[in-house]
Amino acid sequence: MNKLNKTEKIKTTCRSCHGGCGVILTLENNKVVKIQPDQDSPLNQGRICPKGLAALEILYHPDRLRYPMKRLGKRG
Numbered sequence: 533m534n535k536l537n538k539t540e541k542i543k544t545t546c547r548s549c550h551g552g553c554g555v556i557l558t559l560e561n562n563k564v565v566k567i568q569p570d571q572d573s574p575l576n577q578g579r580i581c582p583k584g585l586a587a588l589e590i591l592y593h594p595d596r597l598r599y600p601m602k603r604l605g606k607r608g
């Protein structure tokens with residue numbers, strides 16, 4: 533099977549806080565590989581904070597919770 537590398541850019545908003553700054557995501561084979569500030573966003577005007585840049589690490593961190601934690605046994 534021939535595996536094609538597909539790259540695309542998507543304009544969206546960061547939701548790492550309540551701000552909603554404009555960002556452009558670069559996806560390779562449906563995986564986000566880069567986050568850049570959107571130069572056209574009237575809110576952040578081409579800037580991005582460290583938390584917004586770290587969103588990629590949060591998204592793919594191996595220790596990220598992927599399901600709700602359920603307590604086994606009694607509290608405490």
Ligand code: SF4
Pocket residue numbers: 546547548549550551552553576580581582583584585
């Ligand atoms: S880039 Fe920073 S300030 Fe903007 S929404 Fe994301 S976390 Fe909030």
